[in-house]
Amino acid sequence: MAVHDGPDPMHAAAIDDAAQALLFAWDQAREQVTPRLSWPQLNALLAVERAEGVNLGGLAAELNMLLSSASRLCDRLVANGMVERVPGRADRREIALYLTPSSRALLAELRRIRRRALTETLERMSGAGRASLLRGLTEFAAASVETGKDAAAAARSA
Incomplete structure (x- = not known):
């Protein structure tokens, strides 16, 4: 009898299908x-929120995009009053x-709106289902961070 350590490919497909409900709520x-x-603009705001004071190169890396694309994206956010550019404290040329x-x-x-929508859906689930979902998503988020670190390390060594 063979031991199967990896995830069943059908699980990935089922999760992909189920995640559509979450993505729809968002x-x-x-x-x-x-x-x-x-x-992309929302993702950029979230990236700046996570790393206040990030420079343009750091934003581009965080969003996995070219520096020129990140610069144009940032220009649009500045024009819309969503992000401000401040000269760096150590190096005034760095923004x-x-x-x-x-x-x-x-x-x-x-x-607030997203959490209200999620609460309405979670209320329709059993307590055990909510607990399982939270446990699984928490583990998924931790694994995703590790996957991101592995990908970043591979990109640096390439």
């Missing part, structure tokens, strides 16, 4: 709060990126 919330904000008060409020509203 997209609905984004559409309510930020109808004129694209997914640090920060969220504006309006982008902070927008992200808080986005999370």
Whole structure:
């Protein structure tokens, strides 16, 4: 009898299908709060939020995009009043990126709407189902971080 250590490919397909409900909830919330904000722009705001003061190169790396693309994306966010550029403290030529008060409020509203939608769905689940989902998603998030670290290390050594 062979021991199977890896995930069943059918699990990945089932999770992919089930995740559509979660992605739909997130997209609905984004559409309510930020109808004129694209997914890349929202991802950039979230990246700046995670690493306040990040420079353009760091943002490009975080978003896995070319520096020129990140620069254009940042230009649009600055023009919309969502991000501000501040000269670096150590090197005035380097520009640090920060969220504006309006982008902070927008992200808080986005999370509030998203969490309300998730709560409504979670209320329809059993307690055991909610606990299993939380446990599984927590483990998935931790594994995803490790996968990202592995990918970054492979890219640096290539």
